Amino acid sequence: MARQRVVIVGAVALGPKAACRIKRLRPDFDVVMVDQDQYISYGGCGIPYYVSGDxxxxSALxxxxxxMLRTPEFFEKAKGVRVMTRTRAEAIDRRRKVLRLRRLETQTEEELSYDYLVLATGSVPNTLPVPGLDHPRVFRVSNLHDAAAIKEMLAKGAVGRAVIIGAGAIGCEMAEAVSDMWGVETCLVDIASHVLPGVLDSVPARMVSEHLQERGVAVYTEETVREVIPGSEDGSLTVRTDKRDLDADLVITAVGVRPNGRLAREAGLLVTPRGGIVVNERLQTSDPWIYAGGDCIEVMHHITGKLFHFPQGSLANRQGRIIGTNIAGGHAxxxxxxxxxxxxxxxxxxAAAGLSFKAACSEGFDAVQALVIQADRAHFYPTQDLMTLALVVDRRTRRLLGIQGVSRNGDAxxxxxxxxxxxLARHGTVExxxxxxxxxxxxxxxxMDILNALGNTAENILDGHNVTMDPEDFERCFLQEASPEVVCLDVRGPRNAAPFVEAFGDRWLNIPQETLAERLDALPKDKRLLVMCNSGVRSYEALLQLRAAGLENAVNVQGGVAAIKKAGMLSLDKDEDT
Amino acid sequence: MARQRVVIVGAVALGPKAACRIKRLRPDFDVVMVDQDQYISYGGCGIPYYVSGDxxxxSALxxxxxxMLRTPEFFEKAKGVRVMTRTRAEAIDRRRKVLRLRRLETQTEEELSYDYLVLATGSVPNTLPVPGLDHPRVFRVSNLHDAAAIKEMLAKGAVGRAVIIGAGAIGCEMAEAVSDMWGVETCLVDIASHVLPGVLDSVPARMVSEHLQERGVAVYTEETVREVIPGSEDGSLTVRTDKRDLDADLVITAVGVRPNGRLAREAGLLVTPRGGIVVNERLQTSDPWIYAGGDCIEVMHHITGKLFHFPQGSLANRQGRIIGTNIAGGHAxxxxxxxxxxxxxxxxxxAAAGLSFKAACSEGFDAVQALVIQADRAHFYPTQDLMTLALVVDRRTRRLLGIQGVSRNGDAxxxxxxxxxxxLARHGTVExxxxxxxxxxxxxxxxMDILNALGNTAENILDGHNVTMDPEDFERCFLQEASPEVVCLDVRGPRNAAPFVEAFGDRWLNIPQETLAERLDALPKDKRLLVMCNSGVRSYEALLQLRAAGLENAVNVQGGVAAIKKAGMLSLDKDEDT
Incomplete structure (x- = not known):
């Protein structure tokens, strides 16, 4: 048998991983990576940390x-993998098993035959449908060229104000990168109702917004960019939204990516309506000699059972190894x-996994949400800090659907x-x-770790013991509508409650939980009681006492004062126990 | 029906958790906690941090x-739970469903009838079988009285030297507590061959020992305490082992605990030979009206399928809630x-879970070990640090049996x-x-996270691609026996290798991995090659190159130079890449 050749299109993340795995298992295979860029095998997720100066x-990326620099020479010498940079894959001739290539330096075309082909063509950044994005001070964050250009502008002091369009992960990271290290006055704009809209529900997202604003980043949500207008002088420009004009020396758009399935689609391979390449569990496309993985495919979502596009360097790396194993004759x-x-x-x-509450509802689940704010370690341990976790579960099956959280301690x-x-992946339940x-x-x-407490809370909600109110519902009905029919029952100690009683008068009643049994008569019988403590634990205890005493018109405000304050809904007192 | 009464014996961890859960679900139940101590519901795991001053x-515990202090009054008022302190449960009359109690203050006896009984009798510290332990400067770490007494001695400056007997978790925590904050010259003594013997295998344990010694704690393993001898003056004493005499002003023994199943056993309930109470999945004892949980029971080990004693505050808390749910009429x-x-x-x-390699072998598994040392975050991220993880898997079934690790970043x-x-719990595989x-x-x-890399490494070992040598085997055959038939092939760059080449001469050959393909002729054909890099990654690549070239007499030293240095086997160079 002739020497088998594997051709890999795309030499970042998945491509190199697959190439090296194949060579390790089958040193006799001829493995060739093709990439249109001169930069290969870089850690694109590190761009914000390069821009920030961290x-x-x-070259570290x-x-x-x-x-050691992962150059073409490195791949040749250390890995036995051939690399063709500045070379674009133009088309696949599946019948002849040949890839048509264009050498970008010389603009010449050539053919490369393959036994196995791997498509690692990645994703394409979305473009805002507005005029003015071709301005030289408008950037995307899609490769090292963008990274170098943005940092160069920052380093030479050419940026006083920046506008980041898109408050997803990359938008948030870039907002930090340009403002924290470089002192740039930064705005973050998103059309969605809150930051990190695909990942977080509103309350945790508002905690993130609050933090961004504390750190000096202006956050404009529910705001649509209409136009980018060049300034008259010195290269600055104006981002015009439906609500305001934002002057900037630097504009970064980070409005998501879509799978780059062009080559596959043109070759007649199965792609989804979004353009993601369809693969089986072995990561073979509809042509068994062609594999695909990384940002150009769609994968099964364990919760919904549907395909979705999830561009992550981690998936690309794991999938690269799987493709390598399979091409080398294994089974992964x-x-x-x-x-x-x-x-x-x-x-x-x-951090998050699974579905948000909003996503779960739109997927048709009868979703229920639990919110817990608790110390991330023993509450007596000196470095403890409050962590916020929200859980989404299905009411009927008690299945876990998603979890999301916010914390100052990232590793925890x-x-x-x-x-x-x-x-989540194995359809576990709240139990x-x-x-x-x-x-x-x-x-x-x-x-009793916060994870267990979160499960317990969800159980108590599903079982009807804990009747909850979401912090945003509290904000609407108590803080905004301020209905006289609604009273907040604060079951904390008087020192914590005092500023609230002062601010809200008769509408904020303070009866510490440990005295509640003796003071049930003091409660208004004709009002709706919103039971509140610092986190939702004592208020749950109090809620049960109220219900045992026949007071059914009461709800427990999830996350308590801690959630309300962290989400920036209310700020009164300075000295607060947890 | 008369009001149901639940009596709970033991008011730390499990007892209070069960009591409160029952009252929340069934406020109509009469719940009584009985404890022989005056201190109840304290966080015993916090004792080392109290002693250290953290x-x-x-009262924080x-x-x-x-x-709020979790006093009997707190339980009465906030939780509706009655508490009888300084009250010992003497015997259970299961036929009459009555508990016989002794009031320790008055030494009077009384009876308390129950509908449900919960045994939360905890564990008893093991005692060393040696003379002299009744000395007033010899302590255990089993309750707050011990904690207060030890700290009082430290605080008044009465301790210059301490000996801790037992290098399990509590021994290690106490060694830190007395030496770090109080500057006490501290020795840690254990009969086992390494610290944390029940949890860690030798290489990770030696990393911990190395760190203890760097921080000034003397570690004496494989050493048996024979006697504690009172000193002639000022209350100091001498711990005599089979190898030396250790002078001390304070001796702490922490040689494990055993389940306190006395009350259960005397009442005819099923207990294991070790004295642990046997319960079903609902945590009922062999008498369905009597539940038990926490340190006094034994639980199913998911890997071995056998009962084992695992005294942890976390299990006690989770089990307390389960007992509460079940007594309240639920099903958990x-x-x-x-x-x-x-x-x-x-x-x-x-940190660890599942079985160590040693335990897996003695359980009859055909155990295989993988060791990975890798950055705990992106290797280009500034705060990255090396984490060590070891995995134990079963060769035939590829099942995961255990994982253990050592890191400076505890949360990670x-x-x-x-x-x-x-x-582990669901019998997952390396894949x-x-x-x-x-x-x-x-x-x-x-x-490619260190966890995935650990799985990959184990796969490569199981599939015969990665032929490994354990760092301790390297220590024995290369460093100790120094056989001339064995050569270390260092595939790192020359700067890293130079001090080793200098130290070991012809026995340490440096050929960087990326040049290996061209220099295969330089390798000695008649020697055994121990292939080495900083972590085991490049050496794996090199091993495959050697084998592809027909050089089969080579092994990859797992964990590389990083493992050997962290475990204190060798220290030569100062400037080391990871």
């Missing part, structure tokens, strides 16, 4: 952990994802989310979360 | 997260544990271990770990 040198499968997500926004970490938060991923084994020691967890 | 006040189950574990030892965190480590727990979804962002994970 990563000082662009192109190096191995042992500080990729079964899907629950959309695990993490992002650092200044000093706050955000991401670890919690990761621990729930296997439960599985209540009983989830979490390694315990006071510096790292509570004896 | 927790300044003993007895308070809620909202700073506790299905077992994989023995998840975490401990902080100075600046190092240790514990999060990794927790993410693997659901896989499940390779494909485990880990939330990715450079500040929190690598694109």
């Amino acid at each position: 990563v000082s040198d662009l 192109m190096s191995t952990s042992f500080h 499968t990729f079964e899907g994802s629950v959309g695990s997500f993490a992002v650092k926004v200044f000093d706050l970490a955000v 938060l991401v670890g919690r989310i990761n621990a729930v991923v296997p439960l 599985d979360l209540s009983n989830l084994e979490v390694a315990y020691s006071p510096p790292f967890a509570s004896a | 927790v300044s006040d003993l 007895m308070s809620t997260s909202f700073h 189950t506790f299905e077992g544990s994989v023995g998840s574990f975490a401990v902080k030892v100075f600046d190092l965190a240790v 480590l514990v999060g990794r271990i927790n993410a693997v727990v659901p896989l 499940d770990l390779s494909n485990l979804e880990v939330a990715y962002s450079p500040p929190f994970a690598s694109a």
Whole structure:
């Protein structure tokens, strides 16, 4: 048999991973990577940290952990993989098993035959449908050329004001990158009702917005960009939204990406309506000699059972290895994802997996939400801090549908989310979360860890013991509508409650939970009671006491004062217990 | 029907949790907690942090997260739970459903009838079988009285030297507590061959020992305490082992605990040979009106399928809620544990779940071990640090049997271990770990996270691609025996290799991996090659190149130079890439 040749289109993340895996298992195979760029095998997710200065040198994003540059020469010498850069794959002739290539330097065409072809063509950034984006101070964050150009502008002091369009992960990271290190006055604009709209529900998202604003980033949500207008002088420009004009020296658009399935589609391979390449569990396309993975495919969502596009460097790497194993004659499968997500926004970490409440509802689930704010380690341990977690479950089946959280301690938060991923992927229930084994020691967890408490809370809601009100509903009915028929029953100690009683008068009643049994007569019988403590724990206890005493017209405000304050709904007192 | 009464014996961790859960679900029930101590519902796991001063006040260990003391009065008022302190449960009359009590203050006896009884009798500390332990400067760490007494001695400056007997979690925590904050010269002594013997295998344990010694704690393993001898003056004493005499002003024994099943056994309930109460999944004992949980029971180990004793505050809390639910008429189950574990030892965190390699072998598994040392986040991210993880798998079934790790970043480590727990509990395979979804962002994970890399490494070992040598085998055959038939092939760059070449001469050959293909002729054909890099990644690549060239007499040293140095086997160079 002639020497088998594997041709890989795309040399970032998945491509190199597949190439190296094949060569390790089958050194006799001829493996060729083709990429239209001169930069290959770089960590694109590191761009915001290069722009911010956390990563000082662009080469760090192109190096191995042992500080060798992942150049074409490196792949040839250390890995035995051939690399053709500045070479575009124009078309696939599947019948002849030939790839038509264009050398971009010489603009010549040539053919390369393959036994196996791997499509690692990545994604294409979405473009805003507005005029003015061709201005030289308008950038995307899609490759190292963008990164270098943005940093160069910042480094030479040419940027006083920046507008970031799109408040997804990359938008938030870029907002931090340009404002934190470079002192740039920064605005973040999104058409959605809150930041990180695909990932977070409103209350956690408002906690992130609040933090962005504390750190000096202006956040404009529910705002549509209409036009980018060049300024008269010195290269500055104006971003015109439906609500205001924002002057800027730098505009970055980060409004999502879509799978780059052009080559596949033109070759007659199956693609989704969104353009994502369809693959089986072995990551073969509809042509078994052609594999695809990474940002150009769509994958099964374990919760919805549907295909979705989830462009993540982590998936690309894992899929690259699977493709490598399979082409080398092994058997490996990729079964899907629950959309695990993490992002650092200044000093706050955000992480999530599965569906948000909003997404679960639109998928047709009878979704129920639990919100818990609790210390991320033993509450007596000195470095403890409050973590916020929200859980989405299905009412009828009690299945876990999604989890999301916000915390100043990123590792602790991401670890919690990761621990729930296997439960989500295997259709676990709230009881599985209540009983989830979490390694315990006071510096790292509570004896009843926040994850278990979250499961417990969801159980109590599903079982009808805990009748809850969402913080945003509290904001609307108590803070905004201020209906006289509604009274907040604050069951904390008097010191915590005092500023609220002062601010809201008769509408804010303070009866500490431990005295409630004796003071039930003091409660107004004709009002709706919104029971409140700092986190939702004592108020749950109080709610049960009220209901046992026949007072059914009461609800427990989930997350308590902590949630309301972290989400920026209300700020009164300075000295607050947790 | 008469009002149902639930009597709970033991008012720490499980007892209060069960009591409160019952009252929340069934406020009509009469719930009584009985405890022989005056201190109840305290966080015993916090004792080392109280002794160290991290927790300044003993009351913090007895308070809620909202700073209320969990006194009998608190339980009465806030929870509706009656509490009888300084009251010992003497015997159960199961026929009459009556508990016989002794009031310790008055030494009077009385009877208390029950509908449901909960045994939360906890554990009893093991005692060393040696003379002299009745000395007033010899302590255990089993309750707040011990904690207060130890701290009082430290605070008044009465302790210059301390000996801790037992290098389990509590021994290690106490070694840190007395030496770090109080500057006490501290020795840690254990009969086992390494610290944390029940949890860690030798290489990770030696990393912990190395760290303890760096922080000034002397570690004496494989050493048996024979006697504690009172000193002639000022209350000091001498701990005599089979190898030396250790002078001390304070001796702490922490040699494990055993389940306190006396009351159950005497009442004719089923207990294990070790004294642990046997319960079903609903946590009922062999008498369906009597429940038990926490440190006094044994639970199913998900990996071995056997009962084991696993005293952890986290299990006690979760089990307390389950018992509460069941007594209140619900249905909840506790299905077992994989023995998840975490401990902080100075600046190092240790965490584990499932079986160690040693335990897996003695359970009869055909166990295989993979060791990975990798950055805990993107290798280009500035705060990245090396994490060490070891995986134990079954060769035939490819089942995951256990994971253990050591890291300076405790949250990142514990999060990794927790993410693997659901896989362990559900008999996942190495492929499940390779494909485990880990939330990715450079500040929190690598694109190919260390967990996935660990799965990949184990796969490569099982599939025969990666032929490994354990660092301790390297230590024995290369460093100790120094056989001339064995050569270390260092495939790192010359700068890293130079000090080793200088130290070991012809026995340490440096050929960087990326030049290996061209220099295969330079390799000695008649020697055994131990292939080495900093972590085991490049050496794996090199191993495959050697084998493809027909050089079969080569092995990859797992964990590379990083493991060997962290475990204190060798220290030569100062400037090391990862």
